[in-house]
Amino acid sequence: MKADLHLHTTASDGRYSPEELVRMAASLGLEVIAITDHDSVNGIAPALKTAQSLPTLKVIPGVEIGTDVPHGEIHVLGYFINYIDTDLINKLAELRDSRKTRAQKMIAKLADLGIHIEWERVQEIAGSGSVGRPHIAQAITEKGYVQSHKEAFVKYIGREGPAYAERQKMTVEQVVEMVVKASGLAVLAHPADIENLEELIPRLQRVGLAGIEVYYGTYATKSIQYLASVAHKHGLIATGGSDFHGLEHLFETPMGGVDIPSECIKRFLNLNRLRTLA
Template sequence: MSKIQADLHLHTTFSDGTLTPTQMVALCVERGLTTICISDHDTTNGLPETFAAAEAYPDLTVIPGIELSTDVPGGEIHILGYFVDHYDESLQVILDDFRMGRENRGFGMVQKLNELGIDVSWERVQEIAGDAPIGRPHIAQALVEGGYVKYPKDAFDEYLGRDGLAYVERPKLLPVDAVRLLVAHGALAVMAHPTYSSSKSDRGEVDSLDEILTELKEAGLVGMEVYYGDYTPEQVEWLRGLAEKFDLIPLGGSDYHALGNPGEPEPGTVGPPMSSVEALFEMHAATSAQ
């Protein structure tokens, strides 16, 4: 098996990761990666620091990215945007609205936790998030600090997941609208982690994936994550077949947050073949030339 050279799904302190962009870049270089994408949730604010840090490593290529969360019946689908124009002011206005929705949702979850007798303060959650859009992982970290759970994953299982005691729905965004938004702003849209075991994630199983892919392909979807996290060889093979069926580039990455959960896949342990990365760059060049 060839060495992993690319990780196209990484998170930093600008969303719900615990490493700064500078730290993430250094870690990826240390792990031997040559192509990475920082894909923070609903924000591109970490990209300037990422590119600045990457200047010290001439052999490293950075793809500017973002990850948007969308809703389907009974679960979620996340859409990655590669080569997003992070200087686009009209896009930033839309992202500001998304981040406000995250903050309102987070506040509602903290209120529910307080009603359950759990002493987690909104002020502490804000401190943990810093300048990042407030997300559930920040609340999970506060629960770990307070001794209410051992790991962030436990916080999702008991309180913050879709069936959790403190779960709050967020403003709805449909997958097709996320794809159209990214395409309209010059990005290449890719479906993130399209299948989950409901025993491991609150996202649940994605129903009618063929039907969803048909709709998203028509809207401009160009790829899907096939190589991801702790996918089994059987899942990878199934998803590779779907990617081929819908003529989508098979991509992927670790989705690394550095949260400290047991067994969290790290940069350099999972990623797409370089042939897929090259296909992504070729598509970007062709799209940019239009």
């Protein structure tokens, strides 16, 4: 069973619309995908509608939410969420607003560095999606200050860059609880870099954590083996995905480019089926 459970569309900072992404997934022979935009569920309905004419493809409604931890952030993926849940929609709207505020702060910092881009242009690039750093990177590149989006991140807007700014975020526990409240399965995204991962997991399991993303776009075999052992030890499901945004210049993993064992996908789907029967 071929799957990709970590994909972004124009509803956040991806290049392709939900409709385009779904059709691309079908053309690649994928059987299961999840739409997991940053702080947004706006791409789910059009993705599901497009998938109605593609009987070989199952689309899972999802979301990816950043959380606040000392010296960094942790992302949580929510799968099988009730994407019309009012509380979820309202909270995600607050988080998207904080992305706008963060982007404006970064533009001001860039100006102090002699890098002048317009907020209006960043909004144009983002379109109806959540404003994110890739949109700022594109604006910087368009102005000729850098040669690529990757260079923009490395020089200016990466976490260690001089124009980086934080945004409003929730705690990991709060996000896991929010996903569970919206009838979703909460999974830690790209967890290999999380400090004290095995200390964190029991805390999050108490509020409903269901799994960790073991198979991820850039992970080497050693990292995958370690995370698989962690998932097994703590009784968590193992998921995986490419984190595809459609931004080839960032040297990302292509859609469907992560080999997720079929048994992991089946266990993931079965866990949700058992929940709905309970």
